[in-house]
Amino acid sequence: MKGTKDLTSQQKESNVKTFCSKNILAILGFSSIIAVIALLAVGLTQNKALPENIKYGIVLDAGSSHTSLYIYKWPAEKENDTGVVHQVEECRVKGPGISKYVQKVNEIGIYLTDCMERAREVIPRSQHQETPVYLGATAGMRLLRMESEELADRVLDVVERSLSNYPFDFQGARIITGQEEGAYGWITINYLLGKFSQKTRWFSIVPYETNNQETFGALDLGGASTQITFVPQNQTTESPDNALQFRLYGKDYNVYTHSFLCYGKDQALWQKLAKDIQQFEIQGIGNYQQCHQSVLELFNTSYCPYSQCAFNGIFLPPLQGDFGAFSAFYFVMNFLNLTSEKVSQEKVTEMMKKFCSQPWEEIKTSYAGVKEKYLSEYCFSGTYILSLLLQGYHFTADSWEHIHFIGKIQGSDAGWTLGYMLNLTNMIPAEQPLSTPLSHSTYVFLMVLFSLVLVIVAIIGLLIFHKPSYFWKDMV
Incomplete structure (x- = not known):
């Protein structure tokens, strides 16, 4: 009778172990699937293919003492994200500000040549026709306009004709107000410092x-x-x-x-x-x-x-x-x-x-x-x-x-x-973009966490399959 009880007890114990093993394996399998899905989701979210469509923009700062040309670029797919526009080139035009050319407007074309040719070299040829060019004239031209609106218009007309000869998307030359100059400067530094982003x-x-x-x-x-x-x-x-x-x-x-x-x-x-x-x-x-x-x-x-x-x-x-x-x-x-x-x-x-x-x-x-x-x-x-x-x-x-x-x-x-x-270019939207990418620290933490889950699941699974006696001994 004692032998029969031992046999029955062993059989029950074996059935319990089999039942538990199946449940544990099911849990481990489910955990593995969840961890794999999580790894894929985090990886795909964070590591999207880098956009190949890069856009460029050119701005000429026609100041009172000199003119400078700035070239900016940004990924086209991220136009409304903050912090993606950056300067790739600055070219200082040789000579004084454009207001000093009022009596020699025929020299303006030559005056702008070197920096505009530099823009041709920096910006890929395939992007030339899509690259907007803006010229903003500041206080030097404001003073000239106060002196003679006709002379200021003559200078701007020659500037526009000169810039229109280049293969870019010329958007016009204008005299910006002092209020605009102050506002755009405020936008620039706060944009670059990330003060608008959340x-x-x-x-x-x-x-x-x-x-x-x-x-x-x-x-x-x-x-x-x-x-x-x-x-x-x-x-x-x-x-x-x-x-x-x-x-x-x-x-x-x-x-x-x-x-x-x-x-x-x-x-x-x-x-x-x-x-x-x-x-x-x-x-x-x-x-x-x-x-x-x-x-x-x-x-x-x-x-x-x-x-x-x-x-x-x-x-x-x-x-x-x-x-x-x-x-x-x-x-x-x-x-x-x-x-x-x-x-x-x-x-x-x-x-x-x-x-x-x-x-x-x-x-x-x-x-x-x-x-x-x-x-x-x-x-x-x-x-x-x-x-x-x-x-x-x-x-x-x-x-x-x-x-x-x-x-x-x-x-x-x-x-x-x-x-x-x-x-x-309407690069800064009025409303906050709907989604932002994970921070680097959050991304690394999640990848490490789910990877550890997979490793632990794999180790436990191997123990159950290859050395069940050690596994159940430890359990007991």
Whole structure:
């Protein structure tokens, strides 16, 4: 009887083991299928075939002192995704700004040739006819138009005829307003810094903002004008002429902007010289304080019809957030080695005093490779920038640390041209794109997780098939 009970017990135990083995194998099989599907889904989602259809765009910045050509490219399939447009080429046209060709318009075609031919080389021939070309003229042409609209139109007509001769999709040449210049510069730096984009949490359809979603203000300084643009803390404005509204990636932005014509570094210098014209010869004496006081005379702060003004009676709300200072702000301060964020405003002023007080012969020896025309203007330009930021825009020693002098962002020049192209090609949608790719860390985590599941399933399966006794012994 005992033998029969043992046999029955063993048979029951064998049946239980068989039943459990089948269930475990079924679970392992199901887990394997799920893991494989998950791996395929994550892999296919993250590793889509790279788009072969690349698009290009060309923007010519026709400034007061020179013209620069910028070439941008982006994957055609990702036109509404942020951060995909980047600069691939910059070509500086030899010669002054186009406004200086008003009496020699027949030379404009030759003037533009080298950079346009460079664009032919950089952009694949198959893409030429699909590549839009835009020319935006800024303060130099604004001043010419104020002097004579007929002369400004003549220059633009010749520019258009010259650019139409190239095999690109020419979209026209126009004089942009100071407000547009400020707005496009603001769009450019915030686009490149990723301030308009949002990331999406894994397993969540609710987007969350990146670590610092507050936009940067934009400080632009050219030869003939300067622009300040930022999102003020108070959304109501006392001056509607200085207000702009944008809706970008599903978020509304109320922006303050103003362009001060004739307050670019070159025109400001001419203004200063005009005030000192009673002398037949202007001779620098290396006195920073005297230069500073002379520059301050350019800013009329005697009246303000608003609660707060910059200068010349122009409304300026309280400064808010960080600012990117680019174009001549960067070029001048970079030459003077004053772009480091570790250098305080007091230290910048001290270093400017030292630079301006150096004898001219010593300056020429120290910077032998720099043209004397430009070298002779750096003391004034640096002093003017300090005066504009501190007295004109009311930055303080404390808020100075929020100014970031920027030349390039991720390989693209900080300036208005990228924002101009993004706007004209509708590259920035009003609403947030519906989907975003997984972050790299999330992708790696999921791939490793599901791969481990497959490995564990395979090991357990092998144990059950080849060494069931060890498996059940461990179970017991």
